[in-house]
Amino acid sequence: MDQVKKLRNDFPILKGKLIGRPLIYLDNAATTQKPNQVISKLCEFYENYNSNIHRAVYAISEEATIAYEQVRTKIADFLKAEDPAEIIFTRGTTESINLIAYSYGEKNIKKGDEIVVSDLEHHSNFLPWKALCERKGAKLKVLESDEKGDFVNIKDVIGKKTKLIAVTLMSNAIGLIPNLKEVFEAGKKAGAKILLDGAQYVPHFGFSLEETDPDFLVFSGHKMLGPMGVGVLYVKMETLEEMDPFLYGGEMVTEVTEKDVTWNDLPYKFEAGTPSVADVISFGAALDYLDKIDMTEMQNHINDLTEYAFKQLNKIDEISIVSPDNTDINGGVIAFNVDDVHPHDVGTILDKEGIAVRTGHHCAQPLMNKLGLTGTVRISFYLYNTKEEIEILVNALKKVQEIFFNEE
């Protein structure tokens, strides 16, 4: 905990005063706060070597290109990818998934094929596949999860017609980490491509492509201390070679005549236009920051917080928790409701107490429908949160009850 107190100093927003005390930020599944190291990297780029990359021969452009490409290598190392060319920069996880749906899907998905998602997906890993299926006359099938994170209908859903399986490594709405072992085995057996949505999982646990071998892995920099505007798309080289470009324009070609076009090398073929250079370089600073913190220690800290929050929230009879009370399968997200109070009312009252939480359906309506809920209040932790913050939250939740129930 001493380390946490120390590293909180790196986050200017956590020191700002909202209502006479610092912000309590519990919406890390939406985006995390940024340390000074990341913020200053943005300024450093714009103040010292702002220029477009890859094209020019002058010094600062070369400096920018080198810094940008170093981040690609850094990500390849972070994921233990074989080749930095397997790392493509996008604007975020949503764009990464859409890129796959258009550039792999358009070319390879045919009428009668089947695409599999799970009932835990964020809309961004559901709607692109639904739309692709509608365009192609393919069928979308849905894996059903149980409360332990096991999928109960793998055999019914994954089979010979399955061409692509797109599943989350961790639910953004309830924090559940599903058991993907059997899905993976069934998918490989069926010869299907596998996409893992790591938007929630990777910031907490990292990922090793040496241990797990998907065709696609997607995540966002801004959910792991980086600036907004950077998404990562890992594509296995053999699959990358089967894909056509997604966006057409500058940088993605080597030669253009009126008749013929030669695509640029991988991965540049998929990075048309000027990328978010400053954001990518600053995301590199976020990766360096995470590298300095022992990731296992961070997981232990988040597990401690999650267990403590469960213990405190469970003491309140009128709170119904939706997330699994088990840190083996919960990555630090607790979704709950205060009985008979709409989540948005809870959110507004907490806001008045200086506490930021997420309320609503969390862009996971299929899951909300399955749980029979229109929405929840969601708290999600990251490395800088503390037990004191949870205590303040619990007191504020008691205030919610006082406001709504005590006056009679």
Added chain:
Amino acid sequence: MDLYAELILDHYKNPRNFKELEKADIVFEDNNPLCGDKVKIFLKVENEQIKEVSFMGVGCAISIAASSMISEIVMNKTYEDVFKIDKNQVEKMMGAELSVSRVKCAMLGLSAIKKAIKILQNEK
């Protein structure tokens, strides 16, 4: 200026005109996808004037309370006067400033009434 003041909670817990209206001239349903709030408006009208209004719905305290309050306000008002009611008046009515994200909740009932009136006008 407390959003969850007694008045709002009273209208939330005991919403006025919260019923279906038989023989309504129009029944109009609207929702706020952000919150999952739903409201169904029933209007009886005569000569471009609201004669009776009721509503049904589910939602947060802000949307239910605002719909309840607005149902009292628009009673016997002309179409023209209803269209004049804006966000400022809704805030005044609720006795609290609304944050950007909660304005939609508060405006849901009023906006449904206005949409229903427009449909009636177009039918003519």
